[in-house]
Amino acid sequence: MAVVSSSGQRLGNRVAIAAVVVITIIFLLPIYWIGSTAFKPRNLATTAPPTIVFQPEISPFVKLFTKRVQLKPNEKIDVANAPWWEQMIFAGGERISRTGKGEIQLSGYPDRFINSLIVAITSTVLAVGMGTITAYGFSRFKVKGEADLLFFILSTRMLPPIVVAIPMFLMYRAAGLNDSHLGLIILYTAFNVSFAVWLMKGFIDEIPREYEEAALVDGYTRLEAFRKIVLPEAATGIAATAVFCFITAWNEYAFALILTNKKAQTAPPFIPSQIGSGLPDWTVIAAGTFLFLLPVAIFTFLLRNHLLRGMSFGAIRK
Amino acid sequence: MAEIELRHIDKHFGVVHVIKDVSLTVKDREFVVFLGPSGCGKTTTLRAIAGLEEIDSGDILLDGKPIQNLRAADRDIAFVFQNYALYPHFTVYQNLAFPLEAVRTPRAEVEQVVRSVAKSLGISHLLRARPSALSGGDMQRIAIGRALVRRPKALLLDEPIGSLDAKLREQMRVELKRLHYENGSTSIYVTHDQVEAMSLADRIVVMNEGVLQQVGTPTEVYLYPANLFVAQFIGSPVMNVAPTVVREVDGAAEVALDGLKFGMPADLIGMLNLKAARSDLSLGIRPEGVEVSLAERPGYRPVEAHLIQPYGGFDIVDLKSGDRTLRARTVSGFVPRPGTPVFARIDPAQAHFFDNQTGASLGIRLERFQEKMPEFSGSKALPNKGLDHFGVSAETPGEAGQGA
Numbered sequence: 001m002a003v004v005s006s007s008g009q010r011l012g013n014r015v016a017i018a019a020v021v022v023i024t025i026i027f028l029l030p031i032y033w034i035g036s037t038a039f040k041p042r043n044l045a046t047t048a049p050p051t052i053v054f055q056p057e058i059s060p061f062v063k064l065f066t067k068r069v070q071l072k073p074n075e076k077i078d079v080a081n082a083p084w085w086e087q088m089i090f091a092g093g094e095r096i097s098r099t100g101k102g103e104i105q106l107s108g109y110p111d112r113f114i115n116s117l118i119v120a121i122t123s124t125v126l127a128v129g130m131g132t133i134t135a136y137g138f139s140r141f142k143v144k145g146e147a148d149l150l151f152f153i154l155s156t157r158m159l160p161p162i163v164v165a166i167p168m169f170l171m172y173r174a175a176g177l178n179d180s181h182l183g184l185i186i187l188y189t190a191f192n193v194s195f196a197v198w199l200m201k202g203f204i205d206e207i208p209r210e211y212e213e214a215a216l217v218d219g220y221t222r223l224e225a226f227r228k229i230v231l232p233e234a235a236t237g238i239a240a241t242a243v244f245c246f247i248t249a250w251n252e253y254a255f256a257l258i259l260t261n262k263k264a265q266t267a268p269p270f271i272p273s274q275i276g277s278g279l280p281d282w283t284v285i286a287a288g289t290f291l292f293l294l295p296v297a298i299f300t301f302l303l304r305n306h307l308l309r310g311m312s313f314g315a316i317r318k
Numbered sequence: 319m320a321e322i323e324l325r326h327i328d329k330h331f332g333v334v335h336v337i338k339d340v341s342l343t344v345k346d347r348e349f350v351v352f353l354g355p356s357g358c359g360k361t362t363t364l365r366a367i368a369g370l371e372e373i374d375s376g377d378i379l380l381d382g383k384p385i386q387n388l389r390a391a392d393r394d395i396a397f398v399f400q401n402y403a404l405y406p407h408f409t410v411y412q413n414l415a416f417p418l419e420a421v422r423t424p425r426a427e428v429e430q431v432v433r434s435v436a437k438s439l440g441i442s443h444l445l446r447a448r449p450s451a452l453s454g455g456d457m458q459r460i461a462i463g464r465a466l467v468r469r470p471k472a473l474l475l476d477e478p479i480g481s482l483d484a485k486l487r488e489q490m491r492v493e494l495k496r497l498h499y500e501n502g503s504t505s506i507y508v509t510h511d512q513v514e515a516m517s518l519a520d521r522i523v524v525m526n527e528g529v530l531q532q533v534g535t536p537t538e539v540y541l542y543p544a545n546l547f548v549a550q551f552i553g554s555p556v557m558n559v560a561p562t563v564v565r566e567v568d569g570a571a572e573v574a575l576d577g578l579k580f581g582m583p584a585d586l587i588g589m590l591n592l593k594a595a596r597s598d599l600s601l602g603i604r605p606e607g608v609e610v611s612l613a614e615r616p617g618y619r620p621v622e623a624h625l626i627q628p629y630g631g632f633d634i635v636d637l638k639s640g641d642r643t644l645r646a647r648t649v650s651g652f653v654p655r656p657g658t659p660v661f662a663r664i665d666p667a668q669a670h671f672f673d674n675q676t677g678a679s680l681g682i683r684l685e686r687f688q689e690k691m692p693e694f695s696g697s698k699a700l701p702n703k704g705l706d707h708f709g710v711s712a713e714t715p716g717e718a719g720q721g722a
């Protein structure tokens with residue numbers, strides 16, 4: 001049937017597009033704010049009304065990654081021989097602190113960022129891996145009490161997690177898991193695995209059994225059929241599940257704040273903790289936040305095709 | 319070389335008894351078709367043979383060796399699924415090569431086998447395509463190709479052409495027949511389409527509700543249905559079946575369908591007596607066994623032509639007498655229009671008698687009437703006499719029945 005678009009429909013389309021543009025701008029505004037502040041000179045960060053046009057600098061990022069000390073009133077500095085990025089620091093009346101051997105001292109941020117990566121990636125891999133295998137079992141085999149078990153798995157998500165924060169803290173202290181990567185990984189995996197099971201079960205249910213059965217009669221074992229047929233077919237679902245698990249683990253704040261303080265601390269509790277020391281430098285905080293946004297953005301961008309297919313899964317599959 | 323033997327197979331799904339004591343031997347190189355209505359257990363039986371479904375009891379033997387406890391992978395049986403089950407993330411070539419890679423066939427050999435199978439199926443030009451880009455007929459060819467590449471002992475096909483359109487189905491039927499002729503692999507083919515079954519099978523296995531109803535060549539099953547179910551399941555349009563009473567009148571037999579009475583050879587009485595069955599019978603007669611004449615003739619009963627369905631090569635005419643409808647097959651255009659008064663009789667050679675209690679056929683086979691009609695002058699001079707006066711031509715009933 002040919003669709004002839006009437007002028008009324010065209011107007012409707014324009015209104016819809018205008019609405020989408022407005023909504024997009026509203027949602028992107030905070031991100032723009034963070035992004036622009038991350039590149040502002042310190043004195044322009046807090047002006048009212050906000051400064052829109054400015055000469056971008058990367059000094060906030062230099063400050064983000066380094067430890068600095070105030071210059072003493074008559075301290076001599078060799079401006080000419082200092083590297084370009086340190087010169088920007090001098091302008092603010094500070095210098096980068098060094099060890100006795102002259103090595104640059106890094107701030108706490110890089111370690112926290114790496115902690116975040118370790119914890120989020122490991123827990124995502126574990127949750128998605130275990131979730132996929134569990135979902136496959138539920139989807140393909142007769143499991144006694146399947147409905148009850150699935151409900152039980154889901155029920156672990158029914159309690160607001162923060163309710164168990166104190167018991168968790170005590171248990172972790174007793175088990176020696178406080179402030180350890182392993183502790184956070186276990187927690188985030190446990191938190192995500194139920195979600196992964198349910199999501200993956202939906203995806204695997206959609207893969208016709210005949211694919212594996214064809215592989216079975218063609219001479220493959222169940223495990224080989226799973227690896228060679230089911231996994232590639234479920235790639236879309238795995239990608240979608242991984243993104244969700246990663247985002248949850250990456251953004252988690254409350255438990256990271258309670259269960260870690262230094263060695264295994266992740267970026268979310270660290271970034272606001274900087275505000276507390278003296279007059280906050282908002283440009284540094286914005287730089288830290290801006291960098292923190294990037295991994296999720298990149299991860300989602302890389303998997304975007306899978307995600308789109310995953311979201312409309314039921315719609316396009318017969 | 320492969321012979322498949324099923325011995326007393328039973329299978330339940332929960333409380334549902336899906337396969338009931340099925341025993342069957344499929345001979346080497348034989349093409350056997352499982353035919354039955356939806357839900358009768360055809361697929362389940364096939365899957366049990368392939369090892370995709372466990373059976374509750376019984377033995378499945380391949381070349382005399384029990385295989386019911388082997389994994390599907392170790393049975394060396396290929397399976398073609400109704401929905402093809404081509405791996406979407408593989409190309410056609412990879413799909414065809416997949417079974418060979420399972421047994422670690424050297425690359426060069428894989429390539430050679432895949433290409434030769436593709437050539438014999440006429441899909442060489444598709445090897446680099448993805449299954450999703452193909453038509454139903456091509457997908458089906460690839461599914462069969464995938465089953466053939468590793469030269470399995472037996473080939474199981476579950477309604478492989480069920481989802482194709484009518485024209486393509488006919489074409490694929492011929493192709494399947496050719497493939498079987500060339501490869502000669504022992505094959506079991508599942509369908510609920512009787513035309514497919516008739517045209518492909520060496521032997522047809524008619525199933526209903528998990529029970530084997532009859533096993534025989536297409537002609538046997540068509541001409542000598544073992545029971546009411548087979549009689550009515552096979553043949554299109556369906557066989558006329560009605561309760562009947564057989565009486566002896568003037569030394570000959572007479573069958574009554576409500577008010578309609580048809581003469582039958584006297585032998586019938588003796589045969590029924592031999593089977594100790596006179597009452598509670600049904601008479602079955604295929605439309606081509608109902609002979610129609612426009613003129614009144616001895617032994618023919620007056621009826622009225624009702625609906626006429628032209629099939630091109632022949633017509634199916636509903637004959638009415640009171641509430642009783644008898645379906646007859648005539649040459650096309652034989653009965654000019656509905657409402658025409660005509661005369662009909664039943665060819666005893668095509669009459670089937672069934673016991674209403676068990677549904678089983680009594681196995682009565684009568685002779686055709688000896689045509690001796692002195693009152694029709696000149697009828698002997700016409701070699702094709704039937705066409706002038708009868709709706710039925712002189713062809714053999716078995717062939718006539720498959721034309722639909």
Ligand SMILES: Nc1ncnc2c1ncn2[C@@H]1O[C@H](COP(=O)(O)OP(=O)(O)OP(=O)(O)O)[C@@H](O)[C@H]1O
Nearest residue numbers: 331334336354355356357358359360361362363510
């Ligand atoms: N996995 C299963 N669990 C429970 N019941 C099943 C299962 N598979 C099949 N059945 C039931 O077993 C019976 C036989 O099914 P089967 O698929 O063998 O029939 P079929 O003859 O192949 O029918 P069709 O022509 O529709 O394919 C049906 O009543 C069906 O509902």
Ligand SMILES: [Mg+2]
Nearest residue numbers: 360361362476
């Ligand atoms: Mg079936």
